[in-house]
Amino acid sequence: MNEPPLLVACLCAAWCGTCRDYAPLLAELGRDSGAAVRTRWIDIEDEAELVDGIDVENFPTLLIARGERVLFYGTVLPHAATLQRLAETALANELALPSFDDDDTEAAVNALARRLSHANA
Numbered sequence: 001m002n003e004p005p006l007l008v009a010c011l012c013a014a015w016c017g018t019c020r021d022y023a024p025l026l027a028e029l030g031r032d033s034g035a036a037v038r039t040r041w042i043d044i045e046d047e048a049e050l051v052d053g054i055d056v057e058n059f060p061t062l063l064i065a066r067g068e069r070v071l072f073y074g075t076v077l078p079h080a081a082t083l084q085r086l087a088e089t090a091l092a093n094e095l096a097l098p099s100f101d102d103d104d105t106e107a108a109v110n111a112l113a114r115r116l117s118h119a120n121a
Helices: 017-036 080-091 103-119
Strands: 006-012 037-043 061-066 069-075
Touching: 006 017, 006 080, 006 103, 017 037, 017 080, 061 080, 061 103, 069 080, 069 103
Parallel strands: 006 037
Antiparallel strands: 006 061, 061 069
16 A cells, blocks of 8 residues: 655744745745645644644644644744755655643644545545
8 A cells, every 4th residue: 555645734823934935945845846745835823623623833843744644743944945844754654653742732633634634535
């Protein structure tokens, strides 16, 4: 059975200049990776119901998942090389699983991964 594509979702806000600068990097990753990676831009204000229960403290925050399995969740430096390295490491199944500060955040991030996985199934 083939694994589902890697999902790289960016949780950002349209008003954030760093986020606006990061959006093309995310789009480029999606284009350059073909079917192996799909990307999703999530504006945490416009799609507040989608990220319910997740408190995004800094931008950009990435959620990387394969199917419903969360592989990475956290704030990253807004550099193309960092994004590319994370994606390559995830594709090689070499990412350490994320640790969460609390059970509520972990549950909310896992729920988001499930929703995104089912939305694109």
